[in-house]
Amino acid sequence: MNNPGNLPYWFTIDTYVHITVKRNWILLYNSLTGQTLEFFNAPKITKLVKRLLSPGNLMVIPLSEEELSDPDISGFVTGISENFMGDLIETRFSKQRPIQVMPVVKIDKDVKYLKRGHRSVGESLKLNLTGLTLFLNAECKMDCPMCSQAFRQTNCCTASQNRGQEIDIEKLRGFFAEMKNCNIMNLNILGGDIFSYSRLAELLGMLHKFSAPTYFYLHYLNAHLHFPELETISRYKSDRYFLKLLVSFPVQKELLAPVLKRVLGEGFKTTVIFIVKSEEEFNAAESIAAMYSIPEPLFQPYFDGSNRELFEKDLAIAREEITGAKPSLTDIYARQKMNPRDFGRLIIRNDGRIYANVNRSSTGILGSDSLYDVIYREMIQGKSWRRTRNNVMPCKKCVFNLLCPPLSNLEIILGRNNLCNIEIVS
Amino acid sequence: MKTTKACILIKTKDGNHYLYDRVLKRFHLLHPVLFHILSQVNTGSNVEAWMEGIKNDPVELPPYGNFSRSLVMHFYRKYLLLKASGYMGEIDQEDEFDSTLSAETIRYSLANVKQITFEVTDRCNLKCKYCGYGDFYEDYDRRENKNLDIRSAKNLLDYFAEIWNSPWNISHRRNIYISFYGGEPLLNFPFIKEIIEYLKQKKFVHNHFTFSMTTNGMLLNKLIDYLAENNVKLLISLDGDEENNVYRVDLNGNPVYSKIIRNIEDLKDTYPGYFKDHVNFNAVLQNKNSVEGVYHFFKERFNKIPSINSLNTSGIKESRKQEFWETYSNVSDSLHDSEDYSMIEKDMFIKLPTLQGVSILLHQLNEFAFSDYRELLVPGVAPKRIPTGTCVPFSKKVFVTVNGKILPCERIGQQFYFGNVSPDGIELDEEEAAEKYNNSIDKLRKQCNRCYNHKTCVQCVFNLENFNNNPVCKGFMNYSQFSGHLAAHIDYLEQNRDMYMKIMKEVVVE
Numbered sequence: 001m002n003n004p005g006n007l008p009y010w011f012t013i014d015t016y017v018h019i020t021v022k023r024n025w026i027l028l029y030n031s032l033t034g035q036t037l038e039f040f041n042a043p044k045i046t047k048l049v050k051r052l053l054s055p056g057n058l059m060v061i062p063l064s065e066e067e068l069s070d071p072d073i074s075g076f077v078t079g080i081s082e083n084f085m086g087d088l089i090e091t092r093f094s095k096q097r098p099i100q101v102m103p104v105v106k107i108d109k110d111v112k113y114l115k116r117g118h119r120s121v122g123e124s125l126k127l128n129l130t131g132l133t134l135f136l137n138a139e140c141k142m143d144c145p146m147c148s149q150a151f152r153q154t155n156c157c158t159a160s161q162n163r164g165q166e167i168d169i170e171k172l173r174g175f176f177a178e179m180k181n182c183n184i185m186n187l188n189i190l191g192g193d194i195f196s197y198s199r200l201a202e203l204l205g206m207l208h209k210f211s212a213p214t215y216f217y218l219h220y221l222n223a224h225l226h227f228p229e230l231e232t233i234s235r236y237k238s239d240r241y242f243l244k245l246l247v248s249f250p251v252q253k254e255l256l257a258p259v260l261k262r263v264l265g266e267g268f269k270t271t272v273i274f275i276v277k278s279e280e281e282f283n284a285a286e287s288i289a290a291m292y293s294i295p296e297p298l299f300q301p302y303f304d305g306s307n308r309e310l311f312e313k314d315l316a317i318a319r320e321e322i323t324g325a326k327p328s329l330t331d332i333y334a335r336q337k338m339n340p341r342d343f344g345r346l347i348i349r350n351d352g353r354i355y356a357n358v359n360r361s362s363t364g365i366l367g368s369d370s371l372y373d374v375i376y377r378e379m380i381q382g383k384s385w386r387r388t389r390n391n392v393m394p395c396k397k398c399v400f401n402l403l404c405p406p407l408s409n410l411e412i413i414l415g416r417n418n419l420c421n422i423e424i425v426s
Numbered sequence: 427m428k429t430t431k432a433c434i435l436i437k438t439k440d441g442n443h444y445l446y447d448r449v450l451k452r453f454h455l456l457h458p459v460l461f462h463i464l465s466q467v468n469t470g471s472n473v474e475a476w477m478e479g480i481k482n483d484p485v486e487l488p489p490y491g492n493f494s495r496s497l498v499m500h501f502y503r504k505y506l507l508l509k510a511s512g513y514m515g516e517i518d519q520e521d522e523f524d525s526t527l528s529a530e531t532i533r534y535s536l537a538n539v540k541q542i543t544f545e546v547t548d549r550c551n552l553k554c555k556y557c558g559y560g561d562f563y564e565d566y567d568r569r570e571n572k573n574l575d576i577r578s579a580k581n582l583l584d585y586f587a588e589i590w591n592s593p594w595n596i597s598h599r600r601n602i603y604i605s606f607y608g609g610e611p612l613l614n615f616p617f618i619k620e621i622i623e624y625l626k627q628k629k630f631v632h633n634h635f636t637f638s639m640t641t642n643g644m645l646l647n648k649l650i651d652y653l654a655e656n657n658v659k660l661l662i663s664l665d666g667d668e669e670n671n672v673y674r675v676d677l678n679g680n681p682v683y684s685k686i687i688r689n690i691e692d693l694k695d696t697y698p699g700y701f702k703d704h705v706n707f708n709a710v711l712q713n714k715n716s717v718e719g720v721y722h723f724f725k726e727r728f729n730k731i732p733s734i735n736s737l738n739t740s741g742i743k744e745s746r747k748q749e750f751w752e753t754y755s756n757v758s759d760s761l762h763d764s765e766d767y768s769m770i771e772k773d774m775f776i777k778l779p780t781l782q783g784v785s786i787l788l789h790q791l792n793e794f795a796f797s798d799y800r801e802l803l804v805p806g807v808a809p810k811r812i813p814t815g816t817c818v819p820f821s822k823k824v825f826v827t828v829n830g831k832i833l834p835c836e837r838i839g840q841q842f843y844f845g846n847v848s849p850d851g852i853e854l855d856e857e858e859a860a861e862k863y864n865n866s867i868d869k870l871r872k873q874c875n876r877c878y879n880h881k882t883c884v885q886c887v888f889n890l891e892n893f894n895n896n897p898v899c900k901g902f903m904n905y906s907q908f909s910g911h912l913a914a915h916i917d918y919l920e921q922n923r924d925m926y927m928k929i930m931k932e933v934v935v936e
Contacts, residue, residue: 012455016511032511055927058919060455084504087457093490096440096920101453101792104930108789109798113934118636122598124538127800180593181534185804329793334802343803372598372632 006091007062011077013052013086015059015100018332020399021049025425027399030085034326036319037079038399040425044072059100062091105333111379111386125375126182128385130344133188136203137166137350139196142221146248146302150275151190152359153409154300156246157219159192162351169199169206171352171367176206178371185344187214192350193222195229204233217244221252223259234268243268248275248302251288260292273298277307279314303413311410317420322403332402335388341406343385346374357384359412392417397424429516430878431905435464436913438920446912447513448881451793453916458490460501467505467514477502519875524810526864527818529856535820536856537594540936541603542586543836544621547573547614548828551644552682555673555753556712556737559609562750565741565839572828573614577849579621582826583628585852591631598632606639607825607836615649622656640708642674644682646689654693654700661708661733662690666723670715673753694728707732711755718764721774733777740889741839771922776933780918784925785933787915790882797935813867813874815883815901819844819859838888842866866893873899878908 013019018029026039026049039045051061067073080086089098107113114121133155140147140159148160187210191197194216207214216233223230223245233241245263247256263270272294274285282299289297301315327335334340347355352366356378363381364374378385387407389395395404395417404420411417418424435456436444443461445454456464466473477499484492508514548559548569559566589595590602604625606618618639625635638659646653646662653660664686665671671683694701709720709732717734724732736757742750758779764770775781789795796802812818819834826832831843832854844862845854866887874880877899885901892898903911919926 014454015452032507056923058923058926081500084507087455087460089455089457093443093458094438094441096438096442097923098438098442098444098455099916099919099923099926100455101788101794101919102926103794104927105802106789106795106930107799107802108796108935116934118601119936120597120599120601122632123600124596124798125598126596127798130800130804178593181596183800183807330802330805333794333796337802338799340803343799376598 007064008091009063009068010060010089010091010098011048011052011063011086012060012089012098012100013080014084015103016329017085018103018329018402019049019053020402021046021053022397022399025399027403028080028085029323029403030083031327031329031332033084034323035083035085036323037083037085039076042072042076044070045076048073048076053102059102060098062097063088103329103333105336107337110337111382121379122372122376125372125379126179128344128379129179129182129346129371129375130185131187131346132179132184133190133345133347134167134172135190135192135347135349136194136197136200137192138163139166139192140219140222141193141225142219144219144221144248146275146277146304149304149413150248150302153302153413154275155188155190155215155217155244156275156300157191157193157217157222161349165351166197166199167348167350168352168367169202172203172348173206175348175366175371176209184210184212186212188217189214190217191222193226194218195222195226200229211240213240213242215242215244217246219246219248220256220259223263224255227262230262230268241269243270245270245272246275247272247285247288249277249281249284251284253288256288257292260294264292264294271296271298273300275300275302277302277304278310301410303410308414311414311419312416315419317404319400319422322400322405322420322422325405327403335402335404335406336390337388338385339387339406341408342387345385355384357409357412359409360384389417394418394424398422428520428875429518430876431468431514432517433464433468433514434878434905434909434912435461435468436909436916437461438913438917440917440920442916442920444912444916445513446791448517448791448878449515450512451791453792457501459487459493459498460504462487462490463501463505464514473502473505519877519880522810522880523813523871523874527812527860527867529860532819532856532859532863533589533594535818536586536824536854537589537592538596539586539602539820539822539824541605541823542582543603543605543607543823543825544574544579544617545608545825545827545836546606546611546617547609549573549613550609550642551613551676552610552642553675553677553679555675556710558738562743562746562753563738563741564743565841567827567829567831567840569609573617574826574828575830575849576617576620578830578847579617579826580624581849581852582824582832582847583621583624585847585854586824587628587630590633591629595632600633601636602633604635604637606637608640609828610642610644611639612641612645612649615645615652619652622658642682643686643689646693650689650693650697654697654704657700657704660705662686662705663708663710664690665709665712666715666720670709670719670723672714673710673712690728701728706730709734711736711757711760712753713755716755716763717757717760718766718770721764721770725773731774731777734774738837740891775928781925781929784915784918785929786882786884787912788926788929789933789935791912794930811881813871813880814887814899815885816863816867816887819863835886835888838886842888869893869897870899873902876904877902878905879903879911 016031018031020027024041024046026046028037052059077088109124111121114123138159147158150156151158243263276282276285276299285299342357347358348366353362354364354374356363360383363377389401395401400422432447432449434446443456443458445456463473480495483495485495485498486492549571559569622637640661643662668683674682676682707724707730711734720732720734724730734757737754801808823835825836827840830847831840832845833843844859870887883901885899890897
């Protein structure tokens with residue numbers, strides 16, 4: 001029966017509950033309800049949870065009346081039951097200790113398995129490519145203060161490097177040919193000013209072959225100069241071509257107004273993204289959004305080197321926000337194995353350099369390295385695609401680390417991974 | 427639209443209760459009260475009305491006994507939470523299956539094939555009683571002492587070189603097995619040598635090769651130097667000790683055990699490193715040996731864990747069926763007859779059918795198991811299954827017979843070929859192959875749409891009896907059969923708790 005003392009109860013925790021133990025700090029997260037139970041310095045509970053997680057126990061342990069008479073244990077068991085996280089089951093119902101199919105996230109093509117024996121990290125590697133971002137050029141007549149930095153934090157245009165150089169369309173054509181059988185989920189097209197790209201028409205023809213949604217990023221000051229060209233894009237495959245209109249401060253309202261009027265009208269599927277670096281700018285952006293009835297505007301905080309406090313205090317994420325987002329078990333597993341923001345995504349800069357993340361060193365050169373080589377390098381090194389909170393400080397010590405959103409570029413730029421107000425207590 | 431239930435209720439033989447949700451791919455241990463509530467839901471009873479009718483303590487729930495009203499209410503609320511969270515839905519299986527296979531899919535499979543197996547010769551220097559090309563069977567081409575034409579094989583490799591080097595190939599630096607099969611492949615050793623040398627000098631951008639063969643070991647004394655130099659992986663067929671090998675005889679009916687054993691011992695002494703890393707054994711289980719005997723023989727004599735297979739049960743001649751079943755022995759049954767069953771099972775691990783069944787369950791029906799990173803990153807991105815457990819042709823293997831027939835596997839009848847290769851070239855019409863496959867699958871589609879085991883089915887359509895008329899799938903499972911199937915695997919895990927982690931950590935589905 002596997003119940004040596006013939007104890008009266010099986011205690012179990014359900015498999016939809018994500019459990020994290022970091023020394024004396026324990027978190028149980030009910031993925032169905034978003035509720036959590038958090039314990040610190042509760043040795044009896046820590047011991048009990050560790051027993052449950054012990055591989056041989058498979059999340060089911062016998063409990064005695066004596067153990068259950070302990071207020072700490074009893075309170076814990078009651079809390080688990082009341083929050084629908086597990087059950088106490090009388091052992092008299094069965095002749096054998098039951099099991100839970102306990103969470104062990106397993107990817108058959110995990111790099112750790114592909115490195116074994118006769119297998120190769122290159123096995124089915126093209127399946128991993130799911131997104132592509134192209135910086136077509138560095139041509140732009142504007143002189144935005146954020147130009148050299150914002151693109152390192154979010155999808156944003158830049159003309160800060162290698163001005164005059166633009167993506168070689170023939171090399172790109174070769175790269176696209178190698179992408180056969182990749183399952184591309186989205187494409188991002190950025191500049192400079194994308195309408196200054198000399199081979200734009202050819203590129204649009206090439207993009208036509210993909211069935212993925214394609215997002216064109218354009219600063220409103222450039223959009224203002226290109227109404228006819230905007231029409232061209234809107235006529236192409238309007239069902240899966242989308243415009244991302246970037247608005248940074250200070251805003252020239254007299255130029256923004258006609259652009260908004262045009263792109264929020266018929267023929268465009270537009271998202272307006274306000275790049276803000278202070279609470280004042282955020283408020284101003286909200287007013288503009290209200291004034292022009294912008295549907296579902298996005299507000300993208302931007303670190304300009306002087307506004308660290310905005311991120312470390314005002315925007316610092318709290319426990320309730322993390323659990324309030326109600327990450328699913330699959331979200332949690334994905335964050336355990338990869339960085340879902342970066343994984344599968346390649347970025348090609350206007351000078352032909354290819355990146356898995358623009359803040360890391362290049363993984364290849366367009367035209368010189370094959371798509372296969374580029375992906376292979378990133379899969380082996382895993383510096384961007386497989387960078388998780390489990391392997392950076394201080395997050396690796398935090399019980400919320402897999403519930404928390406994946407590591408972002410902003411955290412790289414700020415040099416701080418924990419943009420939260422959770423104090424590490426383990 | 428016909429649907430099947432997502433929620434499977436399971437009761438193990440020792441009396442534990444579980445739920446498996448086929449949509450969420452999630453197993454749950456259940457309290458008997460919750461099991462009772464879900465049973466009512468599954469049979470269409472009005473649970474709400476039942477709950478409203480419960481006014482007093484205690485609540486009697488046979489056969490479990492009496493429970494407090496508050497406990498029953500608690501589990502009713504838990505049921506409501508599960509339901510609100512997506513449990514207990516219905517599945518339209520027709521929608522879950524891919525409608526048909528396309529020519530593109532065939533090409534994709536060819537470009538990403540994992541193994542090419544050449545039937546090097548149909549000649550053999552043995553005449554084993556149970557041979558797949560022997561008296562028991564009728565589903566193979568006549569054996570005519572033929573060798574596969576080397577020009578045909580090179581044509582095939584040239585064809586593959588082109589698609590392996592193309593963007594159809596999704597892998598890089600991947601290993602492909604080139605395997606030699608017979609008859610006894612070493613009877614046509616010049617072919618083997620020429621193919622190995624041919625591939626060594628050809629340019630492949632994304633692939634490299636491992637050579638392997640199944641051999642009866644009779645000629646190893648003469649040819650082992652070249653095989654060892656090229657690290658050819660050997661799978662030597664041997665059924666155990668001398669008494670176990672009575673069915674393995676030469677063309678005159680003489681026993682061959684002692685010659686084979688001598689060759690193996692010489693190989694082991696001459697190339698100990700090669701023997702350790704590249705030589706394995708396969709035993710056919712029949713009525714003259716046992717899993718226990720075979721295991722101990724190879725473990726003690728060569729420190730190897732053999733593969734042990736039962737005889738193929740399809741394609742048996744009507745006139746020989748009785749004799750066949752007298753010769754046949756089942757691996758699981760034989761294992762259970764072993765005295766040191768538990769130790770053998772731990773050591774043989776995934777080479778045993780019981781473990782393979784549990785492993786399939788844990789890899790295919792488990793929310794924690796994913797094929798690749800993308801499947802985890804983008805839920806629902808995994809390609810739809812084709813009905814039955816038949817592989818997409820060539821997704822795993824290409825098998826070329828001595829007559830140049832191209833098949834997806836050596837374990838199916840040679841009448842199911844999809845193309846031909848000859849000294850003049852290759853004929854493999856992807857459109858036609860897809861159509862042939864789709865027509866075969868269509869015979870089972872209706873059964874698959876109702877089968878609860880559709881996600882872990884291993885039934886190959888080409889191995890079904892009565893294939894040409896109205897084949898009936900022996901693996902079909904209705905609700906209660908599937909529940910029983912899951913219960914058997916959970917029973918196993920309840921009794922072998924350490925196997926769960928071992929399977930999840932050590933077994934990898936390639």
